[in-house]
Amino acid sequence: MGPTRLSTRSEYESFVDRYDTFLFDYDGVIWHGSTVVNNVPKVLDMLRSRGKRLVFVTNNSATSRKDYVKKFTSLGIQASVEEIFSSAYATAVYLHDVLKFDPSKKVYVIGGAGIRHELEEVGITTVGHDDIAQVSLATLKEIEPSAEVGAVVCGIDYDISYRKLANAHVNLVENPDCLFIATNDDRTLPGGKHMYPGTGSLLNTLVHSTQRTPLVMGKPNTPMLECVLKKFSLEPARTCMVGDRLDTDILFGIKGGLSTLCVLTGVADETAVCSPESPQASYYISSLGDLSVIQ
Amino acid sequence: MGPTRLSTRSEYESFVDRYDTFLFDYDGVIWHGSTVVNNVPKVLDMLRSRGKRLVFVTNNSATSRKDYVKKFTSLGIQASVEEIFSSAYATAVYLHDVLKFDPSKKVYVIGGAGIRHELEEVGITTVGHDDIAQVSLATLKEIEPSAEVGAVVCGIDYDISYRKLANAHVNLVENPDCLFIATNDDRTLPGGKHMYPGTGSLLNTLVHSTQRTPLVMGKPNTPMLECVLKKFSLEPARTCMVGDRLDTDILFGIKGGLSTLCVLTGVADETAVCSPESPQASYYISSLGDLSVIQ
Structure with a gap:
């Protein structure tokens, strides 16, 4: 049936x-x-x-819950922040409530403002979003793991850079205690007439390079x-x-x-x-x- | 034995x-x-x-053969351009001589100057290296496949961007005749004390998003x-x-x-x-x- x-x-x-x-x-x-x-x-x-x-x-991890409320309102739909659940918010809740993330550590974020805002709302410090400066084979060695980084969180990132990927990689490989979390593993992302690479595809660079499997939050x-x-x-x-x-x-x-x-x-x-x-x-x-x- | x-x-x-x-x-x-x-x-x-x-x-696809000759010379080693074989040069030779790449088409390059220079030396026009401008969910739809693009070539790219990945993706998915070539599939790249994501790892974003398997040139x-x-x-x-x-x-x-x-x-x-x-x-x-x- x-x-x-x-x-x-x-x-x-x-x-x-x-x-x-x-x-x-x-x-x-x-x-x-x-x-x-x-x-x-x-x-x-x-x-x-x-x-x-x-x-x-x-x-979707790119938009914060507050911005989703604005979108619902603009479409004539009543919704409160409490009713909104995004993979970015779930990541923040899961790190804070379930994994009891060490408050002295930081999260290296590959992703947009949605993730940063939700993590900061639960008191978690984020790093990484400024890591867009160009790198070369000669300057690669400046990219070092940091004992402060307790987790790498990966979501959709329209500002993806080699520097971010290299930072996430060295932290994940050289610090086995560093958590590896993905907001979702959608292969593609709809964007009008076409589909584009989704979080699950961007993530695959790090899955392959680090040989580690992330905990994936989303559907x-x-x-x-x-x-x-x-x-x-x-x-x-x-x-x-x-x-x-x-x-x-x-x-x-x-x-x-x-x-x-x-x-x-x-x-x-x-x-x-x-x-x-x-x-x-x-x-x-x-x-x-x-x-x-x-x- | x-x-x-x-x-x-x-x-x-x-x-x-x-x-x-x-x-x-x-x-x-x-x-x-x-x-x-x-x-x-x-x-x-x-x-x-x-x-x-x-x-x-x-x-290595990042360095052109001419630049390798300079490196050999600086280390006191005699070598001519003809003796140097890089995955970037092999890609150019293979596209031009073996695949008889249509000269009216262009190659979308994810990669460095090494690849661009070698392709241009055999008379192939490249596009893509300027695609570093920021993109957002709202502007994604501007990224369209182009009938001019006959191949996507992927090597190590220290200027990787979401715009480049999205462009490569739509060309590979919406134009099945578009060739998909990788200079090499090294998982990691040595850079001093640490290893960093290699071409094979960067490539995995597109392999996963497009569900296509590239022809890989390198060892x-x-x-x-x-x-x-x-x-x-x-x-x-x-x-x-x-x-x-x-x-x-x-x-x-x-x-x-x-x-x-x-x-x-x-x-x-x-x-x-x-x-x-x-x-x-x-x-x-x-x-x-x-x-x-x-x-």
Whole structure:
């Protein structure tokens, strides 16, 4: 028995009744780039009016939670910082709460402002973002490991440089206690008409050079989910993950023991959803916006 | 029967007599960084005086052949541009002579001046080295594949940027005819006291993001050797590869059907050379300089 298609009002009603909490992926579910998916704001309002808890979960590490709130607001969607979960925030929470990161140490960041801000919010000092000066074979030897660096965190970095990669490499190789954490391992990144190299691809330089395997926070890996479940004391059986990608969103829900709803407004189409080869969603629906027919 | 150790004058004599051509790796064989290995210039002079052909073969793509001649001269070693073989030069020769690269197309280069200069010497136009301007999620979509790009060549690039990686990615993914060539696949790069990410590691970002496998020119892969054998019309049975790394230099010689001499002045030590697990060199010697006892 494959995923159940939701298409009638009574199916929508009983689906919504079954859960207390809904986790949502962003792109392809809530919006496409800067365009909100039809009727989705109405659906989110309906869920709130029924007392459901909403949590927004993204692998994107480039944007801070505060900036995501601004984006939601600009699209006419009510959301608070507490409801936003990004892989950057999950990295900060996991380092601070789960790994009890030594506060006298620093984190070497390959990544954008989103990661730096979230780490600094939990009191962790970051280094590395200024390491963009050119290097040459003659000056390479100036790049030394630092006893102060307790972790290398890698996310998407539009300012990637050889100096950053070399710094991360020597710290990871010459200090075996240095943690190696990746915000996510997405192979590619959508950017309009084309796909571009994602965090998982950038990361592969260091995975290969250091021969070390990072702890990956984001979907479909479970550390981010552990953070979400713990923060909100969620009951997996009463929680549904809503997403558009089978290999990240739906697999993430399945690994966490959640129910899952796949929408067809993003990456996955009906053939992929119903293929026995795919991670099996509990339910699927044309669009999250379809639920707007119930109040 | 493992590799034969050369340690007496008569062993040196009969070894040298057996070959017409010697191929040499650079670092760890001829020099260490900027210090020449003891007695090596004398040995090279002795080989020349006996009418041997010398070819210097490096995986390094950052330096052009002309600049290598300057380095050899500064260390008191006579060498001509014709005797220098780098992975950058091999890439240019292979594209031009073997693959008959369409002269109306351009090569997108991730790499240093060494590659650009060698490609331009054979009349191939290069693009990409200026692609260091910052990019953001909002401006990513400006990065488009170009019908003019007929190949992506990747070597060591101390000016690596997300814009370069994104450009290479879209050309490789959206134009299946675009060739994908790597100068070498060295995992790491020696830089004084430490090792740093090598071309093979930088390359892994694109291998993972594009899911394409590059043609790799350098040791231990055979395309560079094909270029060397062809250029000098060498007879493999009368040619010996001299190197310090078993997994690159010695394996390269073995794959090409050459004899091999491993020196112990670089990466491999005697235990590694004699291990049955290692690529089996024909001969080994403490140092190339030891041959200076014969005239």
